[in-house]
Amino acid sequence: MTAGQGSGGERKYQRIANELKAAITAGEYQPGDRLPGENELMTTYQVARMTARQALSVLQSEGIAEARKGAGVFVRTFRPLRRRGIQRLAQSQWGAGHSVWSTDLDEDRELIVDSVSVTEKEAPSHIADVLGLRRGDRVCSRSRRFVLDGKPVLLSTSHLSASLVAGSAITQEDSGAGGVYARLAELGHAPARFREEIRSRMPSATEAQELRLPSGTPVFLVCRTAFTEDGTAVEVNEMVLDAGSYILEYEFGA
Amino acid sequence: MTAGQGSGGERKYQRIANELKAAITAGEYQPGDRLPGENELMTTYQVARMTARQALSVLQSEGIAEARKGAGVFVRTFRPLRRRGIQRLAQSQWGAGHSVWSTDLDEDRELIVDSVSVTEKEAPSHIADVLGLRRGDRVCSRSRRFVLDGKPVLLSTSHLSASLVAGSAITQEDSGAGGVYARLAELGHAPARFREEIRSRMPSATEAQELRLPSGTPVFLVCRTAFTEDGTAVEVNEMVLDAGSYILEYEFGA
């Protein structure tokens, strides 16, 4: 046979991929172990380079394996953070000066803010709509990147009306104890209700680079809107999360 | 040049992919439109088949485009459902005989249960742990597939202790008005609290087939646990969602 797939048979690359997956499931390859490379698969299965490649790409696109250029293809480890969407925003926490992120920390794992930037610009239209701003009104945008065990896992950009927060610590890189929500409370705009909307898709090339995502890893897009008691939206926080690094959790009553 | 990438330059396939993306963003190709095929890209960019292919595969793996064998590569449409995780489980709804899914329906879009199967088997260990069952105890598992506009979007498997629900309508394919939660309430095990845990990853080949997912579409894994007032877990529902068809939404107070 020179090409094409036999009508009754499993695809060659699929068969190779399945055998590798089975070996991983059986524990023959542990997380972090190196899998057989392209050359080895070519000889053991007697296939062309591109076919061996495609077999390995199946594992990568399912998030099971990760290629490192010049080194090999390795079984990925999966050790996600648990992000509690509701308890973490309870008043008792930010009101008392805790970081909103402290509950994200499993024992001994450090989630660190890698870079912060605060800018003021004209409000993007989809943000202006939610915050009830007029055309041309300006927003204060706080962008942060969070790093876990040396790997970036979360990009967060928080948008607030520039006129609302002018002069407060919110416009500083260090927003102070309790963070932005404590400052909003001091300004008389304490958040009372939150809405989080979650999507998931494959990352753009830019996002994949910023989060150092191996191919086959989707991202969560979490958009949180904070409302005051009277129902006014005061903050919109757009987040991009490495989906392989997070479990999102919500608890609520019936 | 015969092969390899010029050290300073953008990859060929990446450049082609970027131009296609720009054209889509600019509106030259609308959702549902057919993109230039492999043959057309080969001639217009003077590249080999595999290179044109790889350019198109970039768009597919980012979920921007979708290949249909024998027809072409098309710009994908994105029109997700909004799944409200909290309001939809309020007592007022299932208590009154509404389907839990009714709030998922945007006007004029029909979410239909495609297939139902109810089985009884020994509890998988991760389910037994949560439900507090002993080794060898049995569970009643209700599996359903939901279809929107002819496309499957959600696979749901609900696990309950077999001894707890024996003889009730829960063991029937039609669980009756108000669904499983109304029946649990009648049995004296009304759910009072819920926990939903969300992950996202690329689908396995099986999941991709069952949900008819184009490549480049991740899935949500939503695991909901229902607790009674005294904190006993009475139901574990494992769901697999087409991430391109859903926005998950949670609203809660500070």
Added chain:
DNA sequence: TAGTGGTCTAGACCACGAA
């Protein structure tokens, strides 16, 4: 330096969809 994965070429046969 040897071996790895990343990109690229120039061919081929196949199953499928639309006309």
Added chain:
DNA sequence: TCGTGGTCTAGACCACTAA
């Protein structure tokens, strides 16, 4: 029937990593 994407071959040069 004809064009499409899906699979496959057998070569090639490159950048990167680890020994």
